[in-house]
Amino acid sequence: MARIGVYVCHCGVNIASSIDVERVTKAAGKYHAVVVARNYAYMCSDPGQELIRKDIREHKLDRVVVAACSPRMHEVTFRKTCESAGLNAYCFEMTNIREQCSWVHENGDEATAKAVDLVFSSLSRAALLQPLTVQEVPVTPAALIIGGGIAGIQAALDIADSGFQVHLVEKTPSLGGHMARLDKTFPTLDCSACILTPKMVDVGNHSNIHLMTYAEVEKVEGFIGNYKATIRLKPRYVDMDQCTGCGLCAEECRLKDRIDSEFDSGMGKRSAVYVPFPQAVPLKYTVDEEHCLFLTRGKCGKEPACQAVCPTHAIDFSQKEKKVEVDVGTIVVATGFEPFDASRKPELAYSNYSNVITGLEFERLISASGPTGGKLIVNGREPRKVVFIQCVGSRDKNLGNEWCSRVCCMYAIKQAHLIREKVPDSRVTVLYMDLRCFGKGFEEFYDRVRSEGVIFRRAIGSEIYRKGEGLAVRCEDTFLGQAVEIEADLVVLSAGLEPGTGSIDVSKVLKLSRSADGFLMEAHPKLRPVDTATDGVYLAGCCQGPKDIPDTVAQAKAAASSALIPMIRGKVFVEPISAQVNDDICCGCRVCEAMCEYKATVFDEEKGVMTINAALCKGCGSCAGACPTGAMTIRHYTDDQIFAQVESLSRPFTDE
Amino acid sequence: MESTHVNMDETVKTRSVNDVLWSPHIIGFACNWCTYAGADLAGTSRMKYPASIRIIRLMCTGRIDPTYILKAFLEGVDGVFVGGCHPGDCHYQSGNHKAHRRIILTRKLLQQFGIEPERLRLEWISASEGARFAEIIGDFTETIRSLGPNRQKR
Ligand SMILES: Cc1cc2nc3c(=O)[nH]c(=O)nc-3n(C[C@H](O)[C@H](O)[C@H](O)COP(=O)(O)OP(=O)(O)OC[C@H]3O[C@@H](n4cnc5c(N)ncnc54)[C@H](O)[C@@H]3O)c2cc1C
Ligand code: FES
Numbered sequence: 019m020a021r022i023g024v025y026v027c028h029c030g031v032n033i034a035s036s037i038d039v040e041r042v043t044k045a046a047g048k049y050h051a052v053v054v055a056r057n058y059a060y061m062c063s064d065p066g067q068e069l070i071r072k073d074i075r076e077h078k079l080d081r082v083v084v085a086a087c088s089p090r091m092h093e094v095t096f097r098k099t100c101e102s103a104g105l106n107a108y109c110f111e112m113t114n115i116r117e118q119c120s121w122v123h124e125n126g127d128e129a130t131a132k133a134v135d136l137v138f139s140s141l142s143r144a145a146l147l148q149p150l151t152v153q154e155v156p157v158t159p160a161a162l163i164i165g166g167g168i169a170g171i172q173a174a175l176d177i178a179d180s181g182f183q184v185h186l187v188e189k190t191p192s193l194g195g196h197m198a199r200l201d202k203t204f205p206t207l208d209c210s211a212c213i214l215t216p217k218m219v220d221v222g223n224h225s226n227i228h229l230m231t232y233a234e235v236e237k238v239e240g241f242i243g244n245y246k247a248t249i250r251l252k253p254r255y256v257d258m259d260q261c262t263g264c265g266l267c268a269e270e271c272r273l274k275d276r277i278d279s280e281f282d283s284g285m286g287k288r289s290a291v292y293v294p295f296p297q298a299v300p301l302k303y304t305v306d307e308e309h310c311l312f313l314t315r316g317k318c319g320k321e322p323a324c325q326a327v328c329p330t331h332a333i334d335f336s337q338k339e340k341k342v343e344v345d346v347g348t349i350v351v352a353t354g355f356e357p358f359d360a361s362r363k364p365e366l367a368y369s370n371y372s373n374v375i376t377g378l379e380f381e382r383l384i385s386a387s388g389p390t391g392g393k394l395i396v397n398g399r400e401p402r403k404v405v406f407i408q409c410v411g412s413r414d415k416n417l418g419n420e421w422c423s424r425v426c427c428m429y430a431i432k433q434a435h436l437i438r439e440k441v442p443d444s445r446v447t448v449l450y451m452d453l454r455c456f457g458k459g460f461e462e463f464y465d466r467v468r469s470e471g472v473i474f475r476r477a478i479g480s481e482i483y484r485k486g487e488g489l490a491v492r493c494e495d496t497f498l499g500q501a502v503e504i505e506a507d508l509v510v511l512s513a514g515l516e517p518g519t520g521s522i523d524v525s526k527v528l529k530l531s532r533s534a535d536g537f538l539m540e541a542h543p544k545l546r547p548v549d550t551a552t553d554g555v556y557l558a559g560c561c562q563g564p565k566d567i568p569d570t571v572a573q574a575k576a577a578a579s580s581a582l583i584p585m586i587r588g589k590v591f592v593e594p595i596s597a598q599v600n601d602d603i604c605c606g607c608r609v610c611e612a613m614c615e616y617k618a619t620v621f622d623e624e625k626g627v628m629t630i631n632a633a634l635c636k637g638c639g640s641c642a643g644a645c646p647t648g649a650m651t652i653r654h655y656t657d658d659q660i661f662a663q664v665e666s667l668s669r670p671f672t673d674e
Numbered sequence: 675m676e677s678t679h680v681n682m683d684e685t686v687k688t689r690s691v692n693d694v695l696w697s698p699h700i701i702g703f704a705c706n707w708c709t710y711a712g713a714d715l716a717g718t719s720r721m722k723y724p725a726s727i728r729i730i731r732l733m734c735t736g737r738i739d740p741t742y743i744l745k746a747f748l749e750g751v752d753g754v755f756v757g758g759c760h761p762g763d764c765h766y767q768s769g770n771h772k773a774h775r776r777i778i779l780t781r782k783l784l785q786q787f788g789i790e791p792e793r794l795r796l797e798w799i800s801a802s803e804g805a806r807f808a809e810i811i812g813d814f815t816e817t818i819r820s821l822g823p824n825r826q827k828r
Contacts, residue, residue, distance in 0.1 A: 088714045089731070090706075117717030118729060122808070128725035135728050529765050531708065531801040539801060551707060551801070552765075595733065613736070615767040638766035639737025643776065655737060660730065664742055667701050667728045668749030 020051045020145045023079040024137065025070060026115075027061035027086035033120045038130045042085065042115075045134045045671055049141045053077050061086050067099040074103035081144040085113035085137050106149035108594070108654055113140040134671050142662040150594040150653055153632075157243035157347040157584050159183060164235055164524055167195020168567060169559025169574040170352035171217050176578035177350075178226035182585050185344045186221065187249055188231045189520055190280075192298035193218045195354050196560075199281060199295075199378065201385040203567060204432040205463035211297060211387065218299040228344075232304060236341070238528055239616075241636070242554030243347045243590040253337040255305035255313070256291070260332035263301035267291045267324035267333060277309050279389075283379040286389030291324045291333070296387065305333070348554045348581035351528065351538060352574065355560035356518035358411025358419070360511045366410065367482040368511060371489060373397055374482055376410075376513040377429055384436050394440045401444065401508035404437055405491045406430045407479035408450040412514030421535045423514035424564040427454045430512045431464050434472040447473040447504060449493050457566065477502065482509055515564040528555055537563045548577040554590075556580045595637035595654045597630045603649035604628055610641035610650050698818035700811075701746045702729040702755035703738055707765040708800050709757030715804030723808040724815040727755060734758070736769025740780040743794060747784065750826050753793045753818040755811070760798040770798065790821055 024046045028034035039057045047055035054073050058066050061084055073079055082105065084096050089112040097107035115133040123129040161177045163170045166188030178184045192198070198218075200210035221227050230249055237248040268274065271289035278284040281294040290310040291303050305313065305324070312318040312335060325333040357378050360368035368374050373396045375383065386392035394400055408430060412423040427450065434446045453474065455464045468474060477493040484490075488507040495502050517536040525532055530550050531539040538561045541549035548556045558577035559570040584590050597618065604627040611619045611628070618634035619641060621627075628650070642650040642657070651657055704710040710731050716723065732738065735758035743754050756777060758770040774796065781791035795814050799807050 088717070090711060090714055114714075114729075114731075117714040119717075119725075121717035121720055122723055123725040124722055125725065132725045132728060139728065139730070526762060529707075529763065529767075531711070531763070534802045551711070613772060636766055638734040638769050639732065640734065640766065640769050640772050643737050643739045643772065645739075652733075652737060655732060657739065660732070660737075660739075660742055661745060663730050664701060664746050665749060667730070668746055668751050670699070 020081045021053045021077065021079050022049070022051045022081040022083060022141060022144055023054045023070065023073045023077060024049075024052055024056075024083040024141065025061050025066075025085070026055075026057040026137070027066070027084065028057060028059045029086060029116055030059065033086070033116050036120045036123065036126050036129045037115060037133045038126065041130055042133045042137060046137050046141065049138065051081075051145050052141065053079060062092050062095055067096070070096070070099050071103040074100065074105050079105065081109050081111070081147060083111045083113060083137065083140045083144050085115045085133065085140070087116040088114045088118070107152070108150040109144075109147050111140045111144040111147060113137050131670070135667055138671050139663045139666045142666040143659050146656070146659045146662055148653070152594055153592045154589050155243055155592055156589055157587065158245075158345045159585055159588075160185065160344070160346045161581050161585065162187065162235070162245065162247050162344060162346040162349045163352060164349070165189075165195070165352035165354055165520065165559070165561065166193040166231065167352060167354045167559060168197045168214060168217075169354065169561075169570045170195070170350070171221055172571050172574035173350045173352060173558050173578040173581070174221055174227055175217065175224070176575055177581060178224045180582055180586070182226065182582070184227045185247075185249075185346060186227055186229050187233050187235055188229070189234055190294065191232045191254070191302075191304040192294045192300070193221060193229070193231065194295070194298070196378070197567060198297070199283075200381045201388070202432060202436065204428040205457070205459040207432070215297045218297065222299040229300065230342070231300060235524065235527055238349070241592065243584055245346050245349060245554065247344050247346060247349075249342050249344065251340040251342065253307075253339055254302070255310075255333060255335050255337050256303045257332045257334050258300070258302050260330040261302045262330060263293065263303065264329065265293070265303070266327045266329065267303055268293075270323040270327045272311060272318060272323055273309060277306065282382045282389045283376070285379060285382055303332075347585050348556065349528070350556050350558055350577045350581055351521075351524055351530070351550075351561055352558040352577075353521040353524050353561040354518060355515040355564060358513040358516050360410055360513050362417065363410060365481050366407065366479065366511055371482070371484070373401070373489060373507060374509045374511065376511050377426065377433065378513070380433050380510050384433070384440070394437065396508050399507070400441055402441065403488070403506045404434075404444060404446045404508045404510065405479070405504055405506040406434060406446070406448040406510045406512055407491070408448065408512045410511040410513045411516070413451065419514060419516065419535075421564065422454065424454070425566050426512040426514060428457070428460055428463070428566065430510070431455070431467050431472075433510060435467045435470065438470055438472060445473070447475055449475055449477040449479045449491070451476070451478060457568065515560060517561070521561040528552065530555065533563075535563070537561065548573055548580050554584065593637065595652060596632045596635040597637065597639070597641055597650060597652055599628050599630060600649045600651070601625065601627050603647045605647050605649070607646065609644050609646060613640040613644045615640070696823050698724075698726045698752045698815050700727040700753040700755055700814065700818060701751050702727045702757060703732055703735065703742070704729050704757040705734045705759060705765070705769070706731055707734070708759035708763065708798070709807065711801035712757070712799040712803045712807045715801065716808045717804075719804050721804060721808040723811040726815045726818070727811050734764065734766050734769035735773035736764070736766060738773055738776065740776050740783065743780050744783065744787070747787070747789050747793070747824060748826055750824055752821070752824045753795065753814060755814055756794070756796045757799045757807070758796075760800055763800065787826075789824065789826065792817060793821060793824065
């Protein structure tokens, strides 16, 4: 018979305030296989763990049950405790009496009764647990990074500089992400391009970085240390090896200056063959399938102008989509954000007036490399009365966007400053709900801009309409409790940050959870901020939630170092939770074969029974759930272990 | 009938036979990646729901063999809850779809045993839907309360 030690944690008062810990311990002690039953203030503390180790040695325990927080919190901790005392990690079982009991039930008696039931369920399972051996597998010394904004760039450089291969996949034709489109950056006002471009160039030139732009990750298989990713390279219709980036093609393109430039938020124009911006990395042209006359109509004059002029004959209209497979050990997701679509707030008339623009459009407008060459010209004139409306698409329950986008206060303050710099006699008003200047140097910057004469008014902008030559903003001043009308010839909507479609796509490919706000979810909000629930997959930058550049870079460096840990170690441990066939019972019906997504079931024709390729099996149990004879089972989740729990929970403990 | 302030030993005794102090007794199967994490989040956010449910953690709802559910009902449990990832989000591609089909089948079997199929509830609850988890458990508990005790109870 098993010799079980059971330990009930008080977790300070987190458990003990609603659960009668003594009572749970006493009840557990009555289970036939229990040798010791104890409770302690903090089982996860050093003395708590020592208690377990000591008992394993002294009482020759062969199973341990800890009733405490969620196994998702501390299962790993206690497995290690058991191992350090010579007990197999899989002979440990954890009972969740905190997250799923003491914290959610108000009535102490009910919570205690439930805790006893849960402990008994664990005990009955523990008695049937089998020691398992952890497999050690080598780690492919390469990383996949998805997204080439500042987050992906930084993570790629850190990993590549450590001597590992990096495959960096960017959806658009160039690296850079949103940062490439910014003019100056708060709070220090460094020029965004000046600090970003060198990093982009480094990525482009790094011998350890394999850059794939205009590409997307289609499929990812495998597990930590051994992922295989399929990447789809969209046709550029330009031979990357031949293109020198000279730009003659774009000059000659028959659609020159006729297509809205995405980079300039539609305010500037480009050709059908283009680079998004002059500093693009790689500096290789791309033919836009959607607009190119030759690709859409099959005809572009006598001969496509770009093809005629290209000195290296790089234009190649016969290009097809390509797929490449890469093997990597770890994956960093850095797919960023998308700005809120301001037309979703029709009262702010974004779609109606060309002098109502978003913060991102403003960045292009004020940028020396932007469509106006950095001149602040709107509708042919220099604006004198500018109004900023904050929290557009943020902190807005009606839209379902409850979160604060964390950068809009600061970028509006920055932009207000830039306007006053260009047009010193302009009147700039920022209408805000709250100003959140929380970062290093942020409050000081706000103070400076306010003292420069920018007007900050606590007011909620509710409507924008035409008034005479210009616009009027109606708002509710929340200090005065009064409706006010402010005249403007330019209104900037500080549109918030939303999870982008790119992140949603990747979450589906990698099976990543998303938080209630739709951003990708970290494994733990405090202690594992860059990990995901999937081992070997990490998050960096705005895909995890809105953040500014300093925070993005810090997180990217964190994700890179997390991704490096298994790669430097060179090996990972794979959970031995996998399927297992009992030859004697298997009738060879092959029902399980259709269930397996990983092709881990292999039929042995000779013996007429199913076998399992453990390297492919992920232990989900779909096969076992379908097996009509019970021949198929999952290690650590066997039928008898689960039945024991069902039985135990069906017959609640009685204190006879 | 609510049994708010009875002591533990009493609750335990009454649960098995005595209809007077009966309160719903539910077993839940939750997948590790979504619903179990969602249930944890309900706890971290200190949401409240009835103490009627006891959860068995599995890696995926695809692991659920209908016999686990039948066993629970034959043992006298009043309700069985199955919680997995939303369609498309299963950590193992499609375990939740398999569970879905098996649950439909199991409901039919339950009917043959004379057990109301509404006693078996399948829900997709993600790791971020703590509030929804609490809500659904509250709601399911009420459903079971209105159905009364499982007649299989000896
Ligand atoms: C108007 C405005 C002004 C700002 N001003 C400042 C400022 O002054 N200072 C400051 O610190 N911060 C500022 N920010 C915030 C700053 O832009 C972000 O912190 C930063 O861009 C985040 O970088 P990222 O790499 O996480 O995301 P992104 O910049 O969004 O980059 C993500 C990249 O991933 C790519 N991608 C997306 N999906 C996929 C996919 N499925 N496959 C492959 N690639 C994909 C995208 O094409 C993009 O290149 C501002 C933001 C805005 C909107
Ligand atoms: S992992 Fe949640 S249902 Fe498959």
